[in-house]
Amino acid sequence: MSAQQVPGGPVPGEGVGAGPGEAAAVGAPRRGNETVYFALRNPKLLAGAVVVAVLLVAALAVPPFLGGSPNAYVGPQAQPPSAEFWFGTTNFGQDVFAQFVHGLRSTFLVGLLGGGIAALVGMVVGFVAGYRGGLVDEVLNMITNIVLVLPAMVVLIIAAAYLEARGILVQSLFIGLTSWPWAARAIRAQTLSLATRDFVDLARLSGRRAHAIIFREIAPNMSSYLFMTFILLFGGAILIAAGLDFIGLGPPQGVSLGLMMHSAVSWSALQLGMWWWFVPPGLGITAIVGSLYIMNVGLDEVFNPRLRET
Amino acid sequence: MWRYFGRKLFVYALTFFVAVTINWMIPRFMPGDPVRSMLARASVGNAEALEAMRAYYSSLFGLDLPVWQQYLNFWGSLLRGDLGTSVWLFPTPVSEVILGAVPYTLGLLVPAILLSWIAGNKFGAFAARGRWLDNTVLPVGYLLTATPYMWLGILLAWSLGIVAGIFPTAGAYGFALQPSLSWAFVSSLVLHWFLPFLSLFLVAFGGWAIGMRNMIIYELEADYSSYLEALGAPRRLVRRYAFRNALLPQLTGLALQLGTIVAGALLTEIVFSYPGLGNLILEALNNRDFFLLQGAFLFIVLGVLIANFVIDVVYVLVDPRVRVQMQGGAA
Amino acid sequence: TGGGGGGGGAGAYPRNETLYTTGTQWGPPSNWNPIMNWTYATGTVGYAYETLFLYDPLADEYIPWLAESGEWTGEDTYELRLREGVQWSDGEAFTADDVVFTIELGQMDSVPYSNLWNWLEEVEAVDDHTVRLTFSEPRHQEWANWIYMNAIVPEHLWADRSEEEVSSGANENPVGTGPYLYETHDEDRMVWAENENWWARDLLDLDVKPTYIVDIVNSSNDTALGLLTQNDIDISNNFLPGIDRTITGNPQITSYYPEPPYMLAANTAWLVMNLERAPMDDARFRRALAHSIDMQRIVEGPYSNLVEAADPTGLLPNWDDYIDTALVEEHGFSHDPDEARSILEEAGYSDTDGDGMVETPDGDPIDLTIIVPSGWTDWMEAIRIISEGAKEVGINLNADFPDDAALQDARESGDFDMLINNERQISNTPWVYYDYLFRLPIQERQTTVNFGRYENEEAWELVEELARTPVEDREGMREIISRLQEIQLTEMPAIPLWYNGLWSQVNNGTWTNWPSSAEDTPDHMPTTWRGYNQLGAILTLTEIEPAA
Amino acid sequence: MSGVSLEVSDLTVHYRTLRGDVHALEGVGFTMADGEIMGLVGESGSGKSTLGKSLIRMDSRMRHVRGTVRLDGEELPIGDQAAMTPFRYHRVSLIPQYSMSALNPTRRIGRMIDELLESRGVRPASVRAELLRRLDLVGLSGQVLRRYPIELSGGMKQRVVMVLSTLLDPSLLIADEVTSALDVSTQRAVAQTLVEFRDRGYLAGMIFVSHDISLVNQIADTIMVMYAGKPVEKGTAEAVVNGPRHPYTRMLISSLPEVGVTHAERRLEGIPGSPPGLLDPPRGCRFRERCPLAFDKCDQEPPFVEVDRGHWAACWKAG
């Protein structure tokens, strides 16, 4: 699984500091209609968005129609996909499809919360460190580096193992609190470069306060970048959560895609050839996260003319 | 330069300190008593006998001391390389348990990391700016990195292992074999290693390929590339330079990704019942073996820290820019 | 297929001489210390170390093993006659000193059987092969249990060991009297090789068939199932969901019974209620709850018929003999929601606020939680069903899955509503069960028994009486047990749910003639679980045959 | 200084953009004599860099619409990337504006130069001595070859690039804004070095792009002024600075303050208005909008004609 499984590349602004994305942020002000123009014509962005949207709609709209608990024993045991049970049934006769759509829900939720918290922390730390500089920067940087080198997944395993309440919220919180460092670093680098821009000084000359400068002057310039960061964190959170669920450290109640894989494996679905039990959840995760990543490339191309196909 | 490393070392030391402290703290402030858990499995029907044993083992593990003293003792023994005794695999020292598992984990991780890094970078560089490759391979790469490690493992185990029967899906080598340098043993070792390796490799490969593809595009647009092209340098040379320069950020990426890949290896090991740290951690979890869990955690953190430091050093050695800056040379 | 079928190559164990087992060892083998009976490597007791007797629950008989015989020579004295001609694997002779030494080890607090000395006064070697014990309190049932449960260690090697070495030493070079010798171990396996000089060859004309035993460290169920179907292992003592389908589909794979429940029973899973809390303190409520449980659904659902619903007495099938059927007839229970509802109504539990759930007679709402450790998937499924059943009759009972450690803590301190527990295993006497249900006094922490904190002096008196009853006195035992059953069935301090199976499935590809319910096969326990070799499982190894 | 070395005629280059083609160069024609240093000046966006790029390497968005470029009588296949390659470096070379970042940061300079030379079919050893001599000329020791770019100061890098770019004695060197980031004193040194290179025959002709006409005037033999994608005037530096014919040139020159001139004494005036967009350039004279002399005829395009010996201008009133 992949704790902050942020692919080496799409982490913008990492490395020597002048990674991809720099231009995206700094060259931000494309004319609005131009952005839309490119967005609508970017196959990567569109394809990714469509997949995510379809899964999101499935997660939000389908469960009410199914009614009842996704864990209820509704059908014959261990049936392959059929007209009645689209994704087949589990060892106990639970409807895999029902579990899948419910699982999608918690997957999105974890992504949103975990990614959101991580983005929030990353932003605050990154902005403050980058804008304030000096000792504040040093200290924040130190903290960032510490959290960065701690293998998040392993920390989470330890934490989750001793945790009494293992709800999806707690899980998201923990994921959020461990996966922000790279985002903070990237945002800090961006902020550093933006903070030297004259318009920041001009805002100070206009009597603006520091927080207003950060959030009303600097942040809007990085909006596309921040959005992309959030997408990556979102995907990363989903993957971490799936990993935790898979080793049985997920929320014990309810369903999630990781938990489905966990159940499938612990009830010998592989040996019994019940592929319909373990393929959909993994596919769901891959589809969501993969589509997010691909959307991210698309966005990068939209915001950053240098990357466009020529 | 030394100051740079000194500072790096300081950060790592601090990280280690924090990690150790967190690690020490968590089990002690959470409910449950490791000794009770351990003895819960003892078929001691008699409560008195059990109570006597509990007292005995608690003092054996030093759990009856004041908290601050436990903390100091923890550091003390840690510095002596003593990670305590495993509760689950009593009375094996934790360090011994871990050392038994580490070769397997490293055997998976090191080749997976290195090969995926090398192959991914080569491939990414190859795909970049090739219209056809870029558009087909790129999404595949992204899907690969988006694949949960364990799921890829499950798919591989099921398809190539169970259905096709080509590869074994459990253990490190055939159960009939004894470690030796024989062909049978080595081939069995490799067969068992292959699928877990492959699933780690594939996921990481996707990430590196994409990372490289993105990096090299920037490098190909860099000023020095344009200059070379304007002077009519062949594309080969330009790409070679770009590749080398793009590789450097990828090296930092490697440091950043280590934790993730390690986590991936843990999950993969669980899927393939590979006798490495991953399975150890899972069992330590299931058996409430705090000491083993802590040990494994520390070991991994230490490993990641060391690897990070090595990458830092390598980075400085291969990138003249950083080196010069650190020597306070001209900017 | 894992090279499992290998052979030929250097360092390989010939497949047809090797028995592959799994299901006992949950981690790398870590010690071979028979004193640490919860953690020693598979086979440490049984393969290497041996006990004075074996007890075969299927036949309900004690089999003299290192001892030739043992009998109560007086009210408080017991004399053991040891077998002559037994040798430790280092060549030393096995003598009465070894037995005396082993029993005296119990004077160390950290030795699990230290409580033996609460009622044992003295142990002495009368001669080289006779040991005499003098008890302060003759607890026959417990002593009968002790003599087959605890392995004898060699005095000549252990005499100098400190308490730490005895209680927590790894004992890396196990020197025992048993049929196997330590060969090697690795992260994921434990290997034993046959002891050519095993005493039972000559003295009992017994012979263990496999030259090597390779015990494979447990991985997932899934892996075990895969290894089993591919004949990479011969016997798996794992709980393998779906094995029923494999057994029906693959004639080479068998279990003890060819049809449900497939497995022998190993222990009873109890629904433990906290009797210190309302409304669980009300026997009528407990009874109603018992009627609400749809055991059939649990058995067919999560267990796919791999287990059997427990008898209302909770006594394992091998104790059938002790079940007072008349009592069961009168006080037993079964899934019957209507009955449950009417019991509740009679007892004054009714739905006064119209939420569909009953309130206590005092009108307090009921909101109960039943817990099992998170990750114990079969139990998790089971309590989901129990909670559904309870809700159906109007009891607001919800399932929750705390972490195992938290659960243990709650269980011991009495901070829970309900939980499932299966502490006590199959053994020579139902006394262990009643000790489990009724033990007094209630401690601040109830570590192993009476988690529900049921207080009934009368019942406890009976249990103590039972403890002192000689094991040969069947009638006396039956009588006491019958009285205990009455208390249990009417008071219901805990509700027996189902019998957990002695999970065991074998592949007959390499070794055949495994124990089974069929006529012409041996009847021993087909398992490698710790503590089961003493229950006759070791004999299984003398009965299996290489496949043709 | 004899003979025509560069002959550009009717060169038209567009940038492809979403909104259509940007007519960055429109019908540009001029000639350069052998050994001539031509200064190219004009407002930002007038097409100076585009012209420079067209002559050596078009980027992927540029489209060669029409027109020819002949270097020493041989036509340059400027629209064809592959066919241009043999000419690059050997015949046409470039000193880019970004000299500071033009060197591969992770290669030692000497090695990079060797690799580049080898890839262009030149044995590094054969030019080694010359390389060292020229480095020496610009005040660098051979040591720099063993350094990484970051170890050199900006000025040193600039000099290395100058030497490297001219190492193969190209017929035409394009220097695009090479000094705009420099201090006046460094700027002077660099400019003078380029002249010296020409004098020593390291390069046969040079187009020196700058927006600072005073600087160009210091070193150029001829000056070409561009406006909105077209040359408006070309002549000897002398003639253009002292006797500008095109009103744009005239206004440009008169808006330059010189040391000594103060606001109090003489208030200078800029050129009102701004240049036309090139997406859809106006017909006729492109300067018409801002030109004080504009009259009816200006809605026809004025030809770029020789108004004096060696002095061309594109204005109906220039005659």
Place this chain on the structure above:
Amino acid sequence: MLRLDRVSKVYRVGSFGRERLHAVRDVGFEVRSGQVVALIGESGSGKSTIGKMVLGLTSITGGAITFEGTDVAGLRGHRAHKEYYRRVQGVFQDPFSSFNPVFPADRVFALIRAEYFPEVGEAEWRRRIEESLRVVRLDPAQVLGKYPHQLSGGQLQRILIARALLLDIRLLVADEVISMLDASTRIDVLNLLADLKARGMGILFVTHDLSLGNYVSDTAVILRRGAIAESGPADRVFTNPLHPYTRRLLSSVPRLHRTWAQADAELPADDGGCPVHGRAGAGDGSATLVEVEAGHFVGCAGDGEGGPCRPDPRA
């Protein structure tokens, strides 16, 4: 009005801030109302740093900056700064980076209004904007509501000045306001500065272009490595440069009607020695300035790092 008194600035640089960089050393001069002071020097000589210190954007390491009696370094808190900016404003070198690219250019006005004139009504505010735009000779209709990228550098630069005018400022710090502009628009902005000066505003005009410095300024301050090399009335400094550094700068300026060689020849003869210590050269380059003629100060030609003075080796 504005007074700098032995102002210095030390930056901590290097990998870990261990090294110190004296960006400004002991600089002192004065800007009076209705006066333009040109701050001239090479890149890195500390011009912008001085500008930023005056604007309170950078802390002062040593010395004092006082504006109409208030100590700029002593400004504490947001409110005090705000009041200071009511009277002192700045315009920066790069007009494109002075605007937040994601917002319309007139947001700079909105900011001023939000912070300083929240009470002013919409119509009145608009009137004020239009008025100040007209002062900088911009057509309000052409620039209001446009995004920065839709406007030219000259327009943007003038918007910035208009913005400062909204505040009724007494001092304007103009940091290289023209270096990014085309020659044709440059002069317009310069003329505008001259007009403002005529209205009584004090201007600190930072530039590296000597010809431009001379065009509008009354006083010229030549900076070298953070220290003043020469200062005095603009015409004196330009016609009679005494410091070798000033001379070198002047001789390097490309002029339209003189070649470099001619310019070299025209410079008043240089005796090749230190203007303070003479040919022998004994000073250490510290910033003791000598007044050579009324208001015309010149510093030692030492290397500024404590080395003895000698004619600048780079000349």
